[in-house]
Amino acid sequence: MLAFLVFASAVPLFWPDIAPLVDLPGHIGRYRVQLDLAGSPALQQYYAVEWRPLGNLGVDLLVQLLAPVLGLEPAIKLIVLLIPPLTAAGLLWVAFEVHGRIPPTALFALPFAYNFPFLFGFVNFALAMALALNAFALWLRLARLDRPRLRAAIFLPISVILFFAHAFAWGALGVLCFSAELVRQYDSGRHFVVSGLRAALHCLALTPPVALMLAWRSESGGHTGDWFNVEAKIEWVVQALRDRWEIFDLVSLGLVGAIIFAAMVTPRITFSRNLAASALFLSVVFICLPRIVFGSAYADMRLAPYLFAIALIAIRFPIGVNLRFAATIGLIGLSFFLVRTGATTLSMYLYDQRYDRELAALEHVPRGAAMVSFAGRPCTEPWAMSRLLHLPAMAIARREAFSNDQWILAGAQLLTVHYPPGYPFLRDASQVVSRVRCRGEHWRTIDRALATFPRDGFDYVWLIDPPPHDPNLLKGLQPLWRSGTSVLYRVADPAPIPEQIEP
Structure with a gap:
């Protein structure tokens, strides 16, 4: 019985090829750099890793x-x-x-x-x-x-x-x-x-x-x-x-x-x-x-x-x-465990389906590309919070491309970013965008991000479930792939957008 309970605890993660945990794709991107940096000129142009005890x-x-x-x-x-x-x-x-x-x-x-x-x-x-x-x-x-x-x-x-x-x-x-x-x-x-x-x-x-x-x-x-x-x-x-x-x-x-x-x-x-x-x-x-x-x-x-x-x-x-009382509690507990495990399994499956749809965009990204990504989120996160905010890092893992979602915290990470042409869209949370400016938050609006990212520093733009935005800001961007509201663009014209966007 105990072995069954321990084994069943793993069931929700059997199906997804990437466990749909919010930050996990970002970590996977970092792991790719740690593993392959020495032999990858593509990664070397963007990242460095310094191993030290943390x-x-x-x-x-x-x-x-x-x-x-x-x-x-x-x-x-x-x-x-x-x-x-x-x-x-x-x-x-x-x-x-x-x-x-x-x-x-x-x-x-x-x-x-x-x-x-x-x-x-x-x-x-x-x-x-x-x-x-x-x-x-x-x-x-x-x-x-x-x-x-x-x-x-x-x-x-x-x-x-x-x-x-x-x-x-x-x-x-x-x-x-x-x-x-x-x-x-x-x-x-x-x-x-x-x-x-x-x-x-x-x-x-x-x-x-x-x-x-x-x-x-x-x-x-x-x-x-x-x-x-x-x-x-x-x-x-x-x-x-x-x-x-x-x-x-x-x-x-x-x-x-x-x-x-x-x-x-x-x-x-x-x-x-x-x-x-x-x-x-x-x-x-x-x-x-x-x-x-x-x-x-x-x-x-x-x-x-x-x-x-x-x-x-x-x-x-x-x-x-009373043994009957204890057995009743145990039966309710087992039912609780099985119901929660079943619900978590379904939740993981549904999130995994979304991952698969979004990650199809990477089939159109060449190896080593400089890509900036913008993942939408509301100012008030719903209970079922987005699991897409660090999905851009899968471009590092699968295409050795640049992703602007990596955490750069002094002493907390082995990885550092060195890509001046992409400044200031280099690190977490430059990939997070919202429809309007969120009080108390430091991420950009989608319009400001599209208007101000250095077009001469990036070859591709990946919009992941973005909020509504001004279509005029997409001038010079050629769509290559689309799924729902998510779109992958190639930067066809590196000239900056002349419009002024309010901060």
Whole structure:
């Protein structure tokens, strides 16, 4: 049964050749550069890569290992496909180590493998959190077996590996392990303060990456800010299961919330103090963490789904609880898991169909072309947010072409862009356009983008689901391919548009 649950967690990603996660195509473009830059004059004219130790390299390193054997896109498919089952396995293992069996409420936690941060495309973080959950289960197991020295020896390298996978997940593991060890020490009869000191001592095995963190961030800098944004934090919690159908996703989250609340008020159901402490500590971190950490946005948002998952597997059904009642909860949980998995599978299929239609444009792009892309989005993103904003990077992966959607953050990326003729349309978010100027956002309107991009610096223009725009701004652009509102143009006349467009 457990093997079925873990395997079924991968089903939604079986069909798509490219997992339709918002940021993933952008990462795939970067992976192509990292793999082939040395032998590709086409890529060399646009990009450079400098390998250095960063706390954000989980999938990057696996791609370097697997892509030469499997090919880039099959390697990405395999890696991303494994993240949900690894997450599910980690949650089930943690639950077993704490309870000695799998509580029926754990079934409600498994759909959180397809959480909003994962669907946003934070694949390094999602992979690292899947590894962190399994590492946490191992930490609990070795504690249960009373093997502290072996645990310390094992977790010295684990902490370093996890840091390089993603630093935020390494931090989350530290919080989980400290809270669990604190409860274990306290339950052994020690004073709370002494328990905290001993827990900190045990967690020293997780601290070697601190030096790496300080060295990494002393070089990169990066802005840290937007503290205690209560409105945003509430949104992240509400959006923990956000995918395509708002009412369905909100009802699903409401059901999960109701189960957690019912467990809190029902006398015959309790919580594991171990995992309850972990959920509490993670909640405090979530509340205190700013939205932007060292230039990386959505730092706090990434933790929100795991608060629900940990709380669900923390629920304990004592031996004396009516077996029929527990079985009923398990049956409802299994139904919840299967319905969510089926809906996610359908959602992925539909997004994949859209990817296939849009990517047909690349058949008309010559290898090594300089292409600027503009992907439309509204000022207020709908619940089923666009998965097309980084699709332009597939031109790097498949055609070794230039794409203006790559992230350039000091110390956070291995890739840099050097293509002066394309300035300022060189990096994310120059590929994002809207119909009107969006308050508080820095991207351009579609009209301004079409009027001001350097036509002598680009050979092709790819409009991906663009908003309505002035057709006069398309003068000098020859359409080569069209699907719905998306169009691929060749720049036939490099002369700039004379009209003045209001900013």
